[in-house]
Amino acid sequence: RTMAGGVSPMTLDEQRERMVQDQLLARGITDERLLAAFRKVPRHRFVPPEFEAQAYTDHPLPIGAGQTISQPYMVALMTGRLGLQGHERVLEIGAGSGYQAAILAELTLEVFSVERVPDLLRAAAERLSALGCLNVHFTAGNGSLGWPQHAPYDAILVTAAAPDVPEPLLAQLADGGTMVLPIGPQEGQMLVEVRKRHGIVTRREVAGCVFVPLVGRHGWPPESVA
Numbered sequence: 750r751t752m753a754g755g756v757s758p759m760t761l762d763e764q765r766e767r768m769v770q771d772q773l774l775a776r777g778i779t780d781e782r783l784l785a786a787f788r789k790v791p792r793h794r795f796v797p798p799e800f801e802a803q804a805y806t807d808h809p810l811p812i813g814a815g816q817t818i819s820q821p822y823m824v825a826l827m828t829g830r831l832g833l834q835g836h837e838r839v840l841e842i843g844a845g846s847g848y849q850a851a852i853l854a855e856l857t858l859e860v861f862s863v864e865r866v867p868d869l870l871r872a873a874a875e876r877l878s879a880l881g882c883l884n885v886h887f888t889a890g891n892g893s894l895g896w897p898q899h900a901p902y903d904a905i906l907v908t909a910a911a912p913d914v915p916e917p918l919l920a921q922l923a924d925g926g927t928m929v930l931p932i933g934p935q936e937g938q939m940l941v942e943v944r945k946r947h948g949i950v951t952r953r954e955v956a957g958c959v960f961v962p963l964v965g966r967h968g969w970p971p972e973s974v975a
């Protein structure tokens with residue numbers, strides 16, 4: 750309570766706990782390791798200063814270069830589907846702000862993340878090193894080609910939408926591995942879980958979603974993107 754008797758605003762830490770309760774737990778995200786990662790990673794450090802007060806709201810937010818940081822629930826839904834135990838090597842396509850990479854880094858051994866926009870990549874790398882997060886490796890480039898040097902990956906997470914599963918990513922997924930990605934038209938997509946077991950690839954639809962386009966070969970041609 751403030752002196753005037755009003756309710757004092759929640760601190761960012763309190764807002765983060767509220768996000769976990771209202772947006773994740775209330776919607777059925779119950780994995781304790783996953784929830785612990787969302788409690789730990791300071792999402793407000795991953796948005797531009799003018800959006801800090803909205804960092805823990807139930808929405809995607811602009812991060813510059815026409816790109817967005819995903820809604821917290823979407824990050825949790827995608828990450829949960831990977832079923833990480835802690836020993837995996839994970840490839841992320843579309844580093845953006847670096848938030849998803851920071852969540853992954855809490856849950857597994859090593860994260861490799863590819864970003865097409867060099868300014869975003871630089872900012873993401875600086876954030877993670879400022880937070881002492883040492884198990885994420887970044888590179889600039891067209892992530893629809895994957896990152897062949899470190900393949901195969903136990904899990905692959907694509908945070909931009911492609912017309913279909915990029916063939917190089919499927920090739921870089923380890924046997925026994927899982928890939929989660931949005932597939933479909935630029936206006937709206939289906940989140941799909943792709944598994945490779947004994948060389949056989951299966952797909953399962955998870956939920957409708959809207960992501961920015963994956964640009965480049967095996968994604969959308971740059972001239973088709975608004």
Ligand code: SAH
Binds near residue numbers: 818849863869909962
């Ligand atoms: N995971 C991010 C959200 C990313 S938004 C986060 O947690 O903040 C999608 C990102 O994919 C954008 O930064 C966009 O620049 C990037 N992107 C689009 N096409 C790409 C490509 N072919 N290779 C790598 N990154 C790409």
